[in-house]
Amino acid sequence: MVARARLVSTDNALSSSPTALLMDLPMDVCLEIFSYLSPTDVFRLSRTSHLLRDNLMCRSAMPIWKAALKNTPGPDFPPCPDDMAPSAWIALVYGEYCNLCGMLWRPVKPDFMLRLRLCSHCRNKELKSLDQMRRNEGDEETCTVRKVWSLTPTTVRTVRKIHVESACLPRDYEAVKAELSSQSDENAYLSSQYEYLARRALSARSADDWLREKHRAERIEHEAHESAKKLQVEKWRKEREVAVWKRLEELGFDEPWVKDTELYKQHECLDIEPSGPFTETDWRLIKDKMVEFLAEQRSHRLKKERLLFVDQRMAVVLHTVLRPFKRELLTSENVGLGLVFPNITDVCEFPPIHEMLNLPTNEHVDAGRLTDVLPQMPELYDRWLEQIRDELAKVIRGSVSLKQFSEVPDLLRQTSRVMVCEHFMCRDIPLFYPEVLTHRCNSLDAELGNLEIYDGCETIIVGGKPASSARGRLAHSFRRTHPWVGRRIRRPWSADNLVKSKKMQRIVKEVVARAGLDPATATVEAMDKFEGYFACPETCCPRKKHVYKVRGWRKYVSHIHAQSSSLSSNEDDLILPSQIKDKKCCKILSTEVDERYWNCLHCADGPTEGLPQSLTAVKSHLNETHSELLQGDARYGIDFVPEAFIPPAMARTTLEIRRTHSIAKT
Numbered sequence: 001m002v003a004r005a006r007l008v009s010t011d012n013a014l015s016s017s018p019t020a021l022l023m024d025l026p027m028d029v030c031l032e033i034f035s036y037l038s039p040t041d042v043f044r045l046s047r048t049s050h051l052l053r054d055n056l057m058c059r060s061a062m063p064i065w066k067a068a069l070k071n072t073p074g075p076d077f078p079p080c081p082d083d084m085a086p087s088a089w090i091a092l093v094y095g096e097y098c099n100l101c102g103m104l105w106r107p108v109k110p111d112f113m114l115r116l117r118l119c120s121h122c123r124n125k126e127l128k129s130l131d132q133m134r135r136n137e138g139d140e141e142t143c144t145v146r147k148v149w150s151l152t153p154t155t156v157r158t159v160r161k162i163h164v165e166s167a168c169l170p171r172d173y174e175a176v177k178a179e180l181s182s183q184s185d186e187n188a189y190l191s192s193q194y195e196y197l198a199r200r201a202l203s204a205r206s207a208d209d210w211l212r213e214k215h216r217a218e219r220i221e222h223e224a225h226e227s228a229k230k231l232q233v234e235k236w237r238k239e240r241e242v243a244v245w246k247r248l249e250e251l252g253f254d255e256p257w258v259k260d261t262e263l264y265k266q267h268e269c270l271d272i273e274p275s276g277p278f279t280e281t282d283w284r285l286i287k288d289k290m291v292e293f294l295a296e297q298r299s300h301r302l303k304k305e306r307l308l309f310v311d312q313r314m315a316v317v318l319h320t321v322l323r324p325f326k327r328e329l330l331t332s333e334n335v336g337l338g339l340v341f342p343n344i345t346d347v348c349e350f351p352p353i354h355e356m357l358n359l360p361t362n363e364h365v366d367a368g369r370l371t372d373v374l375p376q377m378p379e380l381y382d383r384w385l386e387q388i389r390d391e392l393a394k395v396i397r398g399s400v401s402l403k404q405f406s407e408v409p410d411l412l413r414q415t416s417r418v419m420v421c422e423h424f425m426c427r428d429i430p431l432f433y434p435e436v437l438t439h440r441c442n443s444l445d446a447e448l449g450n451l452e453i454y455d456g457c458e459t460i461i462v463g464g465k466p467a468s469s470a471r472g473r474l475a476h477s478f479r480r481t482h483p484w485v486g487r488r489i490r491r492p493w494s495a496d497n498l499v500k501s502k503k504m505q506r507i508v509k510e511v512v513a514r515a516g517l518d519p520a521t522a523t524v525e526a527m528d529k530f531e532g533y534f535a536c537p538e539t540c541c542p543r544k545k546h547v548y549k550v551r552g553w554r555k556y557v558s559h560i561h562a563q564s565s566s567l568s569s570n571e572d573d574l575i576l577p578s579q580i581k582d583k584k585c586c587k588i589l590s591t592e593v594d595e596r597y598w599n600c601l602h603c604a605d606g607p608t609e610g611l612p613q614s615l616t617a618v619k620s621h622l623n624e625t626h627s628e629l630l631q632g633d634a635r636y637g638i639d640f641v642p643e644a645f646i647p648p649a650m651a652r653t654t655l656e657i658r659r660t661h662s663i664a665k666t
Contacts, residue, residue, distance in 0.1 A: 031063060034056075034064040034067070034068075035063070035068070036071065037064075037068055037071065038068060038071045039068045039072060039077065039090045039093070039094060040094050041068070042056070042064060043087075043090050043091060043095075056087070057087060062087075065085075065086035065087045068086075069089075076210070077210065078207040078210045079203070081199075092115060092116075093110060093207070093211075098117055099116045099117045100116070100126055101121065103121070106119035106120055110207075110211070111123075111155050112207040113155045113201065113204040114168075114172070115153075123157055127167035128167055128168060130166065133170075148180060149168070151180065151194075152173045152176045153168060153169075155168070233274060236274040236276065236277060237270075237273075237274055239277065240270070240278040240282070241265060244264060244270070244278075244283070248264060248290065251291065253294050253298075258294065264290065264293075267286075267290055267293045269290060270286075307460070309361060311459050313356070314344055314348055316370060317353055317357075317370060318459060318605050320367040320371065321353065321373055322342075323601070323604075323605075325381075326341055326601070327601075330636075330637035330638075339644050340388070340434075340438055342384055343443045343490055343605055345460070345490045345491055346384060346443070346492050352373050384493075388437060388495075389437075391493075391495040392436065392437065392495050394495070395419060395495050395499070395500070396417050412433040413523045413524055414524070415432065415508050415512050415519070415523065415524055415527055416508065416519060416522075418432055418500075418505055418508050419432075419436060420498075420504050421439060422497045423497055426439070427561075428558050429558055433524070435643075435645035437644070438643055439498075440611075442494060442495060442497065442498070443490060443491060443493050444462060444488040445490075458606065459490075459606070460489055460490055461488075461607050462488045462489070462607065490605075503561065504561055507557050507560050507561055511553055511557055512527060514574055515527065515530045515532060515553065515574075527553055527651070528647055532553075532574055532575060533551060533556075533574075533575040534552075534553060535574075535575060536549070536556075536560070536563075547656065547657070548656070549654055549657075550575050550655050551653070552650050552651040553651055554647055554652055555594070555652055575657070587657060591654075592653065592654040593649050593652055594652040594653075595615065595649075596611070596613055596614055597642050598612060598613055598614065598615050598618040598640055598641070598643075599613075599641055600621055600622060600625075600639070600640055601638065601639055601640060602622070602626045603626075608625075612643055618634075618640050619640070622634045
């Protein structure tokens with residue numbers, strides 16, 4: 001008995017460490033302590049320091065390893081093979097590193113047949129199949145290779161995720177080959193080796209079954225632990241929500257809209273998974289953020305309630321003031337072609353109406369109070385026209401004040417004063433005076449912004465409700481997927497989106513010069529009277545068998561700007577009216593005229609207001625959507641109205657023509 005034997009350290013540096021204090025215990029005491037440890041604990045203990053490793057890996061410590069094998073939790077630990085030390089067997093089962101490359105970061109699995117821990121890389125690279133061993137042996141007989149292979153421990157590996165084959169370590173193969181060649185009695189060796197491989201395979205199968213059962217038990221335990229943890233976290237979360245609500249009530253956030261909508265639960269502080277019961281320390285950490293969040297939501301709600309209240313008054317203004325005033329101006333069929341109408345937000349900025357909209361909530365504003373404003377509308381309308389012309393003049397020629405609508409100088413009507421809208425859907429449309437006054441982006445907010453606060457404000461939102469027709473439902477579906485296109489907010493008329501474009505000005509000047517006019521002095525009216533067409537250059541629109549499209553000057557300018565192309569210098573690309581009429585020179589295959597300039601008056605200034613349509617389309621829309629408001633057929637000026645300024649049809653026409661070879665050649 002070695003009762004007084006001790007674990008001796010050969011390193012003086014460890015003499016004062018906690019490990020050295022452990023080593024001062026007698027051997028039988030350490031053996032008694034270590035005998036209660038599991039194989040995992042003893043294995044990790046042997047990796048703690050050089051001192052423990054040296055003492056636990058010596059022969060005298062074998063009883064510790066044998067005792068640890070009996071303390072395995074879960075399924076019975078597979079018995080240690082007779083030709084392996086218990087420490088090596090436990091290291092094979094519980095080790096972490098690859099025995100060949102020493103890597104840890106790759107997936108490492110024990111192979112009980114080869115008795116090695118191998119990573120995926122070494123399993124594919126170091127192991128060799130029978131065919132590979134044949135190639136390595138060269139001229140050696142195939143029967144010899146097969147005999148040595150049958151005596152070598154082999155395992156199974158997967159090649160390219162589909163092919164399964166047997167493989168062995170080359171060093172095991174060479175060891176068996178050398179041992180076989182040195183035997184005097186080959187039959188006895190073969191018999192003993194086959195028995196050894198059978199015992200080794202049986203031990204490997206037993207160890208594999210144990211490992212699978214161990215992993216299954218660990219997985220079940222992990223799932224049970226995660227399930228219990230999830231239930232506990234959910235319990236803590238509910239307790240935290242109740243505790244937070246009680247504290248918010250004490251701070252004055254006990255409004256029904258906070259509790260009914262459970263708005264306080266939407267804050268990011270409550271999205272964090274709780275790590276324990278809710279405490280006062282947790283509340284102090286989130287209190288300021290929660291109070292700030294709910295104060296912001298309260299302000300947001302009050303603003304929305306005020307907007308909804310003002311929107312109700314704006315709806316009264318729309319039906320009592322704006323629409324009757326528009327119908328009064330549209331008394332004849334031609335008057336509407338030169339009128340610029342304010343939208344509902346413009347009218348609400350008129351001083352008398354603005355004053356009524358801002359009255360306290362307890363004061364009632366009805367149609368009776370607003371009828372007194374109707375006589376003042378012509379004067380207010382003239383002031384509004386002067387204001388928008390002043391803004392437009394600043395864009396075109398700087399700070400200029402224009403007094404009357406009829407005194408607009410010819411400078412504003414020149415083609416060289418072309419403008420473009422910065423909105424992405426309108427960048428390729430040339431805007432000239434006076435039709436630029438009716439451009440929709442001037443009275444609609446081009447930015448997406450926060451539209452949530454405007455939900456329910458039918459007078460402010462454009463594109464907020466679906467129409468009853470199939471086309472309206474399709475448009476509403478498009479708005480839902482592209483809200484920045486369909487849903488926009490009305491605003492008072494502004495020229496903020498209008499800018500000068502050097503690129504557009506260059507294209508317009510070249511087109512005017514091709515038409516034979518002076519680009520410096522030519523007016524839009526003179527160009528609209530030009531009856532020629534323009535063909536795109538070959539670099540822009542390739543031609544097939546002398547069939548190509550020609551466009552009026554407005555459509556041509558927009559097309560060239562959109563294609564970022566340069567104008568052709570070929571004189572044949574200018575098609576004169578005489579050539580169009582001459583059937584020997586040209587043949588018209590198709591005609592396309594942009595006629596989308598009619599608007600529905602019943603949808604105007606409402607949430608279903610849309611883009612201009614053709615006359616046929618707007619009448620169909622009236623019959624499908626507003627049939628109860630029609631008195632017979634749809635009437636001009638009462639049910640529908642055109643855009644204020646409509647360019648001549650020829651300037652908006654696209655022709656597809658075929659020219660003869662004699663004229664088309666360049």
